[in-house]
Amino acid sequence: MLLCATMHYQRVGIGLLLWSVFFTLILAPTVDARIRHYKWEVKYEFKSPDCYKKLAITINGRTPGPTIQAQQGDTVIVELKNGLVTENVAIHWHGIRQIGTPWMDGTEGVTQCPILPGDTFIYKFVVDRPGTYLYHAHYGMQREAGLYGAIRVLVPDGVKEPFSYDYDRSIILNDWYHKSTFEQAAGLSSKSFVWVGEPQSLLIQGRGRFNCLASGLQADTCNSTNPECSPYFLTVVPGKTYRLRIGSLTSLSALNFAIEGHNLTVVEADGHYVEPFVVQNLNIYSGETYSVLVRTDQDPSRNYWAATNVISRNRTTPTGLAIFNYYPNHPRRSPRTAPPTGPQWNDSDYRLAQSVAIKARQGYIIPPPLTSDRVITLLNTQNRIDGYMRWSVNNVSFTLPHTPYLIALKKNMTHVFDQTPAPENYDSASYDIFSAPKNPEATYSNSIYRLKFNSTVDIILQNANSLMNNTSETHPWHLHGHDFWVLGYGKGKFDPVNDPKKYNLVNPIMKNTVPVHSYGWTALRFRADNPGIWAFHCHIESHFYMGMGVVFEEGVERVGELPSSIMGCGETKGVYRP
Numbered sequence: 001m002l003l004c005a006t007m008h009y010q011r012v013g014i015g016l017l018l019w020s021v022f023f024t025l026i027l028a029p030t031v032d033a034r035i036r037h038y039k040w041e042v043k044y045e046f047k048s049p050d051c052y053k054k055l056a057i058t059i060n061g062r063t064p065g066p067t068i069q070a071q072q073g074d075t076v077i078v079e080l081k082n083g084l085v086t087e088n089v090a091i092h093w094h095g096i097r098q099i100g101t102p103w104m105d106g107t108e109g110v111t112q113c114p115i116l117p118g119d120t121f122i123y124k125f126v127v128d129r130p131g132t133y134l135y136h137a138h139y140g141m142q143r144e145a146g147l148y149g150a151i152r153v154l155v156p157d158g159v160k161e162p163f164s165y166d167y168d169r170s171i172i173l174n175d176w177y178h179k180s181t182f183e184q185a186a187g188l189s190s191k192s193f194v195w196v197g198e199p200q201s202l203l204i205q206g207r208g209r210f211n212c213l214a215s216g217l218q219a220d221t222c223n224s225t226n227p228e229c230s231p232y233f234l235t236v237v238p239g240k241t242y243r244l245r246i247g248s249l250t251s252l253s254a255l256n257f258a259i260e261g262h263n264l265t266v267v268e269a270d271g272h273y274v275e276p277f278v279v280q281n282l283n284i285y286s287g288e289t290y291s292v293l294v295r296t297d298q299d300p301s302r303n304y305w306a307a308t309n310v311i312s313r314n315r316t317t318p319t320g321l322a323i324f325n326y327y328p329n330h331p332r333r334s335p336r337t338a339p340p341t342g343p344q345w346n347d348s349d350y351r352l353a354q355s356v357a358i359k360a361r362q363g364y365i366i367p368p369p370l371t372s373d374r375v376i377t378l379l380n381t382q383n384r385i386d387g388y389m390r391w392s393v394n395n396v397s398f399t400l401p402h403t404p405y406l407i408a409l410k411k412n413m414t415h416v417f418d419q420t421p422a423p424e425n426y427d428s429a430s431y432d433i434f435s436a437p438k439n440p441e442a443t444y445s446n447s448i449y450r451l452k453f454n455s456t457v458d459i460i461l462q463n464a465n466s467l468m469n470n471t472s473e474t475h476p477w478h479l480h481g482h483d484f485w486v487l488g489y490g491k492g493k494f495d496p497v498n499d500p501k502k503y504n505l506v507n508p509i510m511k512n513t514v515p516v517h518s519y520g521w522t523a524l525r526f527r528a529d530n531p532g533i534w535a536f537h538c539h540i541e542s543h544f545y546m547g548m549g550v551v552f553e554e555g556v557e558r559v560g561e562l563p564s565s566i567m568g569c570g571e572t573k574g575v576y577r578p
């Protein structure tokens with residue numbers, strides 16, 4: 001916004017100068033300090049990111065919040081003041097493994113008590129690996145109210161990356177709803193289930209465009225001339241190479257991203273270098289990040305559309321648009337061409353092929369262990385429990401305990417959650433993944449998986465038909481505290497005898513978020529080498545809220561003294577407050 005306000009495109013030379021000054025001073029602070037200190041106030045404010053005015057959760061007045069920029073090995077300190085007045089909060093640092101600081105993962109109910117209104121919580125952690133990461137609320141369904149942002153971790157001085165570029169830019173993709181998260185959450189958790197439906201808009205870097213005129217809403221509620229919802233523009237200089245870091249924090253939608261007329265060379269995924277491959281458009285699932293290289297080699301006399309489209313669900317949300325602005329064209333000049341529409345929403349072969357194409361880059365391969373100590377198969381199903389709509393893994397629908405696991409386990413409060421081991425498998429011989437479940441009943445539990453420290457664990461995500469006939473949704477699964485190797489994807493039911501023979505053990509990419517495609521499976525491997533308690537869940541906001549997640553414990557006895565700042569709720573109340 002500041003950028004838009006400061007640009008005067010008639011004076012091109014000054015414009016370019018202002019640009020570089022802006023980027024040097026504001027977007028790219030110097031990288032010699034080892035501590036990155038941020039002071040944030042989280043608040044509700046009226047915002048109109050897609051022209052429709054609603055309450056959004058902001059950080060220092062902004063959504064998306066400020067970008068955290070650091071260098072590998074730096075310590076990030078975020079002093080977070082909860083100014084929400086009547087609501088708790090917690091922030092998760094998505095993709096940061098929190099080695100040695102599992103209590104800073106920001107996952108309410110798992111690693112910490114929520115931060116109370118008026119309280120200030122200090123998050124402090126090391127960013128140990130370069131790459132593109134995200135942060136977002138991890139309490140209730142707050143993420144979709146706008147509490148999110150980007151983390152950019154640069155390589156140390158003197159270290160060269162395996163590709164070159166002239167400029168480094170970041171954008172976050174999102175979907176946007178007009179109903180409040182409270183109304184949505186209440187609908188999802190009532191017996192007369194109300195589904196959140198498809199989002200009203202798609203946002204690029206916090207901006208979208210809802211059709212106010214067609215909606216018939218009054219101008220004080222929806223105003224297309226509001227500068228808050230003028231399209232985001234990314235100004236580029238012709239003849240250069242841009243590294244574009246793209247993250248998705250959608251609540252529901254899988255997206256396809258494209259820049260009209262430009263190829264994208266994929267070079268990074270979730271902080272790992274990718275063996276470069278060229279696409280015309282990129283599929284990106286909630287919780288994933290990518291870096292792509294874009295060469296500004298097209299006709300420089302015009303602007304181009306950058307566009308997001310919904311994939312994998314029947315698309316009703318209009319295309320999300322931003323302007324890829326070739327300097328010195330005016331950044332508000334909309335291209336006269338039609339924006340990219342991406343692939344057909346239901347082209348699952350296309351999506352599977354792109355997932356399979358993502359491999360670790362030669363020279364940067366971290367070889368996976370060739371065998372694993374344990375295989376956990378997780379059947380993804382939609383269920384009904386006592387008339388409530390839920391999602392489950394192996395017929396168990398996850399609920400969060402009131403006392404966070406990390407504190408409960410460290411302080412031997414075993415009575416606060418179900419001690420039965422979570423189920424290792426499902427009845428794969430008799431279960432038909434291609435039909436709606438015969439018996440949709442499931443059980444609630446907050447039981448967890450306890451992993452042997454330093455063991456190698458395989459996870460088979462097995463997708464299935466939901467409660468609706470001929471429907472199997474795509475679920476992006478995100479693991480806290482680790483990166484996993486993506487060993488393979490397949491269609492249909494996983495075959496435990498033959499499919500492992502086809503695993504990629506040569507150059508699998510490591511990621512922290514991965515899709516399981518409809519009616520398919522995805523196989524992951526990770527080492528349980530990070531002492532702590534870690535959530536693994538579907539990154540669709542409403543699905544996790546409806547029980548689609550599990551929790552792993554590993555080496556909790558090795559976790560150091562817990563800070564008292566994470567306590568104060570449930571059984572920890574009073575006892576551990578200083």
Ligand SMILES: O=C1O[C@H]([C@@H](O)CO)C(O)=C1O
Pocket residue numbers: 195382466467468473542543
């Ligand atoms: O959880 C969900 O519920 C709806 C639908 O299955 C029932 O309305 C949907 O599309 C989901 O992803």
